[in-house]
Amino acid sequence: MATSDFHPHDFTRYQWHLSPTDPKTYQRETSGIEVLMDFGTRFNHGQFTLFLGLELDFKTSISATEFEHLAREAWIALRFQVPMIAARTPVNADNRAIFTYRSPDSFAEVEDWATRTVRVGRDCDSVDTLRHEVGNQYTPDPDGDQVFLYVASNNGRPSGLLLQSSHMIFDGMGSKALMHIYLRHMLTPLLSGESKADIATLTWGNEVETLLPCVSEVLAHNEPRVGSEYDKTLQEVLKGFASYMPKMYPFKVRAAPGPGPRVHMQRFFTTQESAQIRAAVRTHGFTVSQLFHAALNLVVAIDNPPTNETAADAAFVYYGIVNSRPDRLRAPYSGREGYPGNCLGLSALSFPLDTLRGRVDFFDRSLLLAMTEQVKEAYEVQKQYPALLAVQSHVFDIMLSPFFAGAPLPPPLGGPYFIGDGITENYIDHEYKDNSGKSSVSVRSVFISANLTDPAAFRVCSWRDRLQADVDFNEHVVPLEAGNAWMDNWVKLVKLILL
Numbered sequence: 001m002a003t004s005d006f007h008p009h010d011f012t013r014y015q016w017h018l019s020p021t022d023p024k025t026y027q028r029e030t031s032g033i034e035v036l037m038d039f040g041t042r043f044n045h046g047q048f049t050l051f052l053g054l055e056l057d058f059k060t061s062i063s064a065t066e067f068e069h070l071a072r073e074a075w076i077a078l079r080f081q082v083p084m085i086a087a088r089t090p091v092n093a094d095n096r097a098i099f100t101y102r103s104p105d106s107f108a109e110v111e112d113w114a115t116r117t118v119r120v121g122r123d124c125d126s127v128d129t130l131r132h133e134v135g136n137q138y139t140p141d142p143d144g145d146q147v148f149l150y151v152a153s154n155n156g157r158p159s160g161l162l163l164q165s166s167h168m169i170f171d172g173m174g175s176k177a178l179m180h181i182y183l184r185h186m187l188t189p190l191l192s193g194e195s196k197a198d199i200a201t202l203t204w205g206n207e208v209e210t211l212l213p214c215v216s217e218v219l220a221h222n223e224p225r226v227g228s229e230y231d232k233t234l235q236e237v238l239k240g241f242a243s244y245m246p247k248m249y250p251f252k253v254r255a256a257p258g259p260g261p262r263v264h265m266q267r268f269f270t271t272q273e274s275a276q277i278r279a280a281v282r283t284h285g286f287t288v289s290q291l292f293h294a295a296l297n298l299v300v301a302i303d304n305p306p307t308n309e310t311a312a313d314a315a316f317v318y319y320g321i322v323n324s325r326p327d328r329l330r331a332p333y334s335g336r337e338g339y340p341g342n343c344l345g346l347s348a349l350s351f352p353l354d355t356l357r358g359r360v361d362f363f364d365r366s367l368l369l370a371m372t373e374q375v376k377e378a379y380e381v382q383k384q385y386p387a388l389l390a391v392q393s394h395v396f397d398i399m400l401s402p403f404f405a406g407a408p409l410p411p412p413l414g415g416p417y418f419i420g421d422g423i424t425e426n427y428i429d430h431e432y433k434d435n436s437g438k439s440s441v442s443v444r445s446v447f448i449s450a451n452l453t454d455p456a457a458f459r460v461c462s463w464r465d466r467l468q469a470d471v472d473f474n475e476h477v478v479p480l481e482a483g484n485a486w487m488d489n490w491v492k493l494v495k496l497i498l499l
Contacts, residue, residue: 006234009394011225014214024205025102030089030168031214032392033344037167038089038097039400043409045259046138048167049451052175053127054428055160055444060191064122064153071151071161072118074186076110076199080207081185082178082340084169085147086113088140095404097168103205110204117148124152127160128264131449135262139166171342172419172448172459173323176427178340183432183441191441192434212341215324218333219390229386236385237395240348248317249353250414250455251478252304257412257454260476264449265483267491269467273498277467280497286372288467289420290379292460293318294372295493296418297351298362302489303482306357313352320349320382321419328389336427345388346395349378365496412454421448421461430464453477456486469494 019025030038040047058067079086089097104110121130130152139146147169150162163175170178216225224230269277281291297316306314324345325334333339351374356362382388403409424446431442446463449472456473469490473483 006394006398008226009397011216011393014216014393016208016211016213019100022102024105025100026208026211027098027100028214030097030099031216032342032396033171033346034099034168034342035096035393035396035400036346037342039403041139041166041168042097043403044257045453046136046451047453049135049139050163050165050167050170050172050175051131051135051264051447051449052163052165052172052179053131053160053445053447053449054162054179055127055446056158057442057444058158058191059439059441062158062191064151064156064158067153067158068118068120068151070190071149071187072114073199074182074190075118075149076114077186077202078178078182079110079113080199080202080204081210082181082212083207083210084212084341085117085178087146087169088144089146089166089168095406099168101208101211103208107200107202107204110199113145116143117145119148119150121150121152121162122154124154124159127152127162128266128447128449130162131164131264132261134162134164135451136259137164139164167342167450169342170340171323171344172421173325173427174339174341174343175448176424176446177337180427180429181337181340183443184429188432188434188440192438212339214393215329215339215341215343215389216393218329218339220328220330220334222386223328223390224387225390230390233385233387234391234394237347237388237391238398240350241395241399244315244317244348244350245413247311247313247315247350248413248415249300249306249310249314250304251300251416253414254455254479254482255477257474257477259453260474262449262451263473263475263478263480263483264447265471265473265487266447267469267487269469269491271465273495274462274465274467276498277494284369284372284497286376287379287420288462289422289460290375291368291372291497292458292469292490292494293418293420294368294375295490296416296458297353297371297375298368298493299486299490300416301353301356301359302362303486305359306353308357310353310357315353316351317415318349318418320347320378321417322346322382322388323422324389343389345385345392347382347385347388349375349382351375351378363493363496365499368493368496414454416455417452417457419457419459421459424461424463456483458490
């Protein structure tokens with residue numbers, strides 16, 4: 001189908017506007033990746049619910065109770081700067097989610113919201129343990145809230161924070177940007193005693209001026225919304241999804257996808273190993289994400305070895321997920337704190353498995369390097385799309401509208417997701433200091449996690465110069481021993497580049 005066969009896309013749908021029935025309510029349609037996340041949440045057992053966990057060390061003596069109080073006051077201040085944390089998503093007559101923000105009638109209403117959405121996790125062994133405990137709670141909750149801050153403590157002392165959010169509102173980088181704003185501008189001044197919360201004097205109603213615009217409204221000047229380059233990108237992205245997704249080669253099927261406890265596993269490389277891996281990928285002209293992505297292809301092959309009977313066109317197929325802030329948004333939205341929202345560009349990536357049929361040994365350095373070269377080439381093609389972010393709302397309108405209209409849901413994908421989360425320090429500081437330079441709180445560890453029903457999402461990032469690999473999977477679908485084997489094999493394959 002040529003792009004001329006498509007109706008021109010109406011981007012005004014994604015602009016904030018006043019509700020015709022309530023002068024305090026602002027609304028806009030969900031767009032692009034936001035629509036995909038809504039689809040997963042509503043139709044696939046809370047798929048993609050997002051978590052950001054931070055283990056913290058406090059430089060001053062503070063009790064868990066005191067910290068819970070300060071965290072709640074800082075959360076209210078954050079709402080004034082990033083009101084999307086209080087957004088709701090009612091569904092319209094077309095079965096589409098609508099971002100809806102209502103400015104509160106009173107400060108008491110704000111306090112009630114903060115009481116509901118700042119929650120306490122006491123006697124937690126770790127923030128990750130807390131994530132597992134609350135992981136099956138869907139968003140939005142019965143009150144309509146869908147962004148929550150959990151304050152973790154152990155032995156009467158605060159130990160960390162856990163953000164739980166609808167993935168419609170934030171992507172992983174957006175959640176990190178949000179937490180950085182919260183820690184730097186709201187929480188640290190309270191912890192250090194430099195300022196006292198003056199939240200009761202905030203002029204509610206003015207916060208709507210900072211409602212985050214849809215990405216299509218703040219695109220960089222070189223990211224077109226119309227014209228031949230837009231049309232070409234739209235055509236190529238749609239063609240890729242239609243052609244590649246049916247060919248996805250899956251993990252071994254163990255059980256039918258569905259609701260269940262979500263497991264989050266991690267593997268950490270030493271500082272020395274991380275430096276050696278970075279040096280090795282640079283020598284070969286690769287990136288860390290390209291290497292880990294290629295190794296993940298081989299993890300799938302080990303789990304479900306291709307045979308000569310495997311379909312001739314079978315391939316490792318992925319949603320190619322790109323944080324599009326730095327290159328495709330205009331300033332200031334492209335900056336570190338500029339877009340605490342959802343800003344992902346997606347296109348399908350496909351890697352044929354022709355050379356793997358009949359193999360019994362996949363722990364082969366030359367095989368890994370050849371696979372990494374394929375990944376590099378696919379990434380380069382995706383990077384060259386002139387309008388990758390701009391077309392997302394159009395793409396998912398076309399792809400998902402039939403399902404919102406009642407068409408039978410597509411079958412489970414069966415293969416993995418891969419997310420290269422990059423350098424965590426691009427969004428989160430090691431320490432948060434007061435105006436005199438004295439540290440108030442330091443961040444010991446950071447992780448991102450998401451609920452998955454089928455079957456797993458793999459991530460790679462770095463923090464404090466150490467690479468870390470993460471996986472999320474559904475324990476009802478994937479046994480723990482299988483998840484551990486995936487992670488062990490992934491690490492072992494990555495380290496082949498050091499030989």
